[in-house]
Amino acid sequence: MANQDFRICSESGLKVYKNAETLIKWNVIAALATLAVGGLMALLVALTRWPSVHLLGLTEYYRFLTAHGVDALLAWILFFEMALVYFASTVVLGTRFRGVVVGWISFALMLIGGALINVIIIMGRADVMFTSYAPLKADPLYYLGVILFAVGALIGFIMFFVNVVYAKRDGGFKRSLPLGSFGLAAASIIGVLTLAHGAGIFIPAFLWSLDFIGYIDPSAYRLVFWGLGHSSQQINVCAMVAVWYMTSAFVVGGKPVNEKLSRTAFVLYILFINLASEHHLLVDPVLSTWHKIVNTSYMMHLAVLASMIHAFAIPASIEVALRKQGFRSGLFEWFKKAPWGNPAFAAVALSILLFGFLGGITGVIFGTEQFNIIRHNTFAITGHFHGTVVAGTTIAFMGFTYLLIPCIFKRQLIWKGFAQIQPYLYAVGVAMLSIGMMSAGAFGVPRRHYDITFSGAPFSFTFDPAIDMFMSMMGVGALLAVAGGVLFILIGFGSMIWGKEVK
């Protein structure tokens, strides 16, 4: 391999091959673009659910809610995860991207699939929500779009393993993958299972929409769909935790106190976290109690144990690293002297805090059968997954973007002052949004519902007046989060275009 094919990143000292760099760049660009679309949809949806504003009409609300789910929950996250798995399997290991043409095919499939889904939704031919539960039927092109996107992502995850095999052969690592790459190996394993479930349900749904299949069992659809729908969030959890470890290493030189324990926690994710898909079926009368208990109460808590391990291991690695740098006075000097002005570090710290206390704890509570029967399909569930996917994963990915811009795009950040406050602004907004949703849900406010005043309904129902405060808290939080999101998009794209070149 000729030397001119790679460069040494001046920020991290990592070896960056040109072919990997270009693929990572375009996946990050696609991720930011889809986040912008998903964020716009989020604003419109939140301003409709806020009873004081109630912005959109009925049809537009459900249409934009479908688009919000697809763009914010699938497209932004998976495009960024493609960038992460390519980064972890090439740049971190100091090797080139093998089969780069396949990598571009993966990207093209995801781009075409994602665009097709959005166009069909906006044309009003797929008002089926993110879940698209049978017997709700969308245009065949909607299902085709999802299949193309999922196949593209599946190819990307497979390319991770291909790159790792070649990296080991080329001496990129000897025996064990570096911990960040190992975390993304776990994410890729979960990704393979998840996207196989996606194919298992969306290919029949596609054939059903073309009338080649006469009937899809709604119970079977729900079961297999959540093997995709929830497991895709488990890819996010693994990728997010890997980002926590990598950011800790890059920014403060953090190393896990016990690396084997951290690896064991990732193995627990691989083996057991996907069983959490059962959460969505706990009030489903079709499945037996044994199926529900084994999947949620027994196996899933082994994955919760893994999260607890990470929750202690990463702050401990940061503390040890900062103490080694000389911040040893008292119990908390290291905490006070942590680089809070570094947006990557701040984002990870906020992500750990909010994921743990908003998304993680509520997920464990709502995932028990006894509590699920009370909270299922209330706004509390929406608050829970905004605590995981937005407050956890999205903030962590935003932080890692601030590291990728100098390392991969070779550009300095623009608006550094704004970049410093961006994670805090976004985190405060999302925390308010999530707490507002969960509190309103505790009073029985339903999720997804267009009009909780039930105007024009043949019966009347009035919620506790306290929900007005919580729904307003959700609305104000959404506005703050969107402001933080806009700032992130402007800083991200602005830095890629106008940022000073990093030598």
Place this chain on the structure above:
Amino acid sequence: MEETGKSTGPIPGWQKFMDNIFLLLALGVVIPTLIYTVWGLWEIMNIPRLPIVP
């Protein structure tokens, strides 16, 4: 960046297991597929149909 395992002694079995990402891939696919998907589909298929359903 991170440690990559530098000890020269015998490799513990658990470490060998964790280093084998293809074994982890196989287990990560098989365990949830059996416990969640196959078991769930088997239960759904064994629910008796209502007589009115053709």
